[in-house]
Amino acid sequence: MMAMSSSPRILVIGYCYPPTVSPEGVVTAKLLRNLPDCRVDVLSLENGLVSTALDCSMGRYAEEINGSVYRVSGLKLLQEICRFSRLPFRPDRWLLLNHAVLRKADKLILEGHYDCLVTRSQYHSAHLVGLSLKKRYPDLPWVACFSDPWSNADHQADIPFFSSWSKRQEMKVLDVADHLVFPTEGMRKHFNVHQTSLDRKSTVVPHSYDPALYEKFRAHKEPDHNNLTLRLFGSFYGTRTPDVLFSAIDQLKMDDGQNLTLEIYGPWYQSYESLTHRFPETSLKRVKYEGQLPHIEALSKMQEADLLVLVDAPGVGKSIYLPSKLVDYIGSGQPVLALSREGVITTVVNKLGGMVADPSDVSAVSDALKKWVAYRKAPSTKNIRLLEEYQSTNVGAKFRSMIDELL
Numbered sequence: 590m591m592a593m594s595s596s597p598r599i600l601v602i603g604y605c606y607p608p609t610v611s612p613e614g615v616v617t618a619k620l621l622r623n624l625p626d627c628r629v630d631v632l633s634l635e636n637g638l639v640s641t642a643l644d645c646s647m648g649r650y651a652e653e654i655n656g657s658v659y660r661v662s663g664l665k666l667l668q669e670i671c672r673f674s675r676l677p678f679r680p681d682r683w684l685l686l687n688h689a690v691l692r693k694a695d696k697l698i699l700e701g702h703y704d705c706l707v708t709r710s711q712y713h714s715a716h717l718v719g720l721s722l723k724k725r726y727p728d729l730p731w732v733a734c735f736s737d738p739w740s741n742a743d744h745q746a747d748i749p750f751f752s753s754w755s756k757r758q759e760m761k762v763l764d765v766a767d768h769l770v771f772p773t774e775g776m777r778k779h780f781n782v783h784q785t786s787l788d789r790k791s792t793v794v795p796h797s798y799d800p801a802l803y804e805k806f807r808a809h810k811e812p813d814h815n816n817l818t819l820r821l822f823g824s825f826y827g828t829r830t831p832d833v834l835f836s837a838i839d840q841l842k843m844d845d846g847q848n849l850t851l852e853i854y855g856p857w858y859q860s861y862e863s864l865t866h867r868f869p870e871t872s873l874k875r876v877k878y879e880g881q882l883p884h885i886e887a888l889s890k891m892q893e894a895d896l897l898v899l900v901d902a903p904g905v906g907k908s909i910y911l912p913s914k915l916v917d918y919i920g921s922g923q924p925v926l927a928l929s930r931e932g933v934i935t936t937v938v939n940k941l942g943g944m945v946a947d948p949s950d951v952s953a954v955s956d957a958l959k960k961w962v963a964y965r966k967a968p969s970t971k972n973i974r975l976l977e978e979y980q981s982t983n984v985g986a987k988f989r990s991m992i993d994e995l996l
Contacts, residue, residue, distance in 0.1 A: 598628040602718055603709035604683050606633035608648025610640050612913045613711045613736055615884055616796045618651035623985030629654050632694055635662040644883045663689035677748045679755035680713035691718050705992055709734045716762045723765050730995050733766040738779055768995050770794050773933045775909030792991045796913045797984035798920030804889050819851040820894040822887055822914050825858045829902035832860055837954035843873045851876045891921035901929035903949035908932030916979050940975050
């Protein structure tokens with residue numbers, strides 16, 4: 590390693606990076622594109638491995654960092670094994686490609702004279718590469734960034750041996766990493782429960798939106814109180830489903846002459862099979878699945894919606910998650926309805942002047958929709974402080990400040 594310059598050189602290892610379609614990839618690209626005065630190289634998996642869906646426009650955006658993007662594929666046999674999404678490996682199946690990534694990272698570090706190493710999850714197996722590199726290069730400062738829980742996640746089944754082994758690796762990463770980054774205070778507390786005193790070496794850095802990705806000049810649209818367009822973006826899995834929302838729309842009473850359309854964008858989900866029969870085109874209330882859009886097109890669709898809808902999973906206790914799409918919604922400037930239990934999401938949406946409802950209560954969701962249809966509830970004020978908190982240049986500057994303090 591060279592002595593640190595005023596523009597430090599950083600190696601970032603993460604298994605989701607555009608054009609791979611992944612919320613984590615988009616979050617990472619927005620952060621790295623807006624890190625001031627840094628040279629940033631990214632080491633990721635080959636396009637098409639983590640997801641066969643690619644977003645070329647975001648790929649171009651992500652590659653315009655101040656540095657280079659390197660890709661690793663690994664052995665063909667391991668690639669084929671990794672394609673089985675339900676493998677019991679913990680923390681994730683990409684663990685099988687860690688050796689190839691480690692070999693490439695080792696070469697880059699020997700040649701690149703980096704000032705700092707950053708690992709990002711999802712997927713958590715990338716942190717195990719960081720753990721190995723820290724053993725080889727103990728003087729290289731290492732930052733581990735977590736977007737989601739590792740162990741004890743509410744959507745993850747326990748697997749004998751693999752889960753306990755993964756838990757031990759998590760503890761090692763938390764102990765050995767020089768600094769830790771979490772997107773919310775609740776996420777930091779989740780990890781802190783398993784290993785105390787993480788506050789001393791951790792920072793909360795939220796996801797961000799980049800104004801450069803939105804339509805700067807939208808055609809002026811006169812409000813139409815009779816034809817209402819709601820849009821929902823994202824995927825559903827486990828206990829997080831759109832079924833309560835659909836039932837709430839079923840219950841909603843529309844005035845004569847009013848039409849409501851909910852458009853859903855994202856991966857296919859089983860509940861969509863019944864939409865055509867349940868909400869026919871001739872109905873005053875329509876729900877349509879519109880497929881998956883490239884990220885920049887999705888942002889444009891957000892700006893054109895009358896209301897943006899977010900659905901979180903029901904559960905016990907406060908939610909600790911900050912969905913990246915909520916931050917995208919903030920950047921769009923449009924009103925938001927969040928179906929979420931108390932936590933980060935409800936706090937942010939309330940600050941926006943939006944609406945919240947219990948994701949397990951059909952009547953509460955239907956009442957929220959009824960109020961919005963009646964009053965066309967929009968954000969009461971532009972919360973400038975909130976907009977600035979999640980704006981990409983400010984989030985990038987916060988991350989850069991953390992790097993400076995570490996070095």
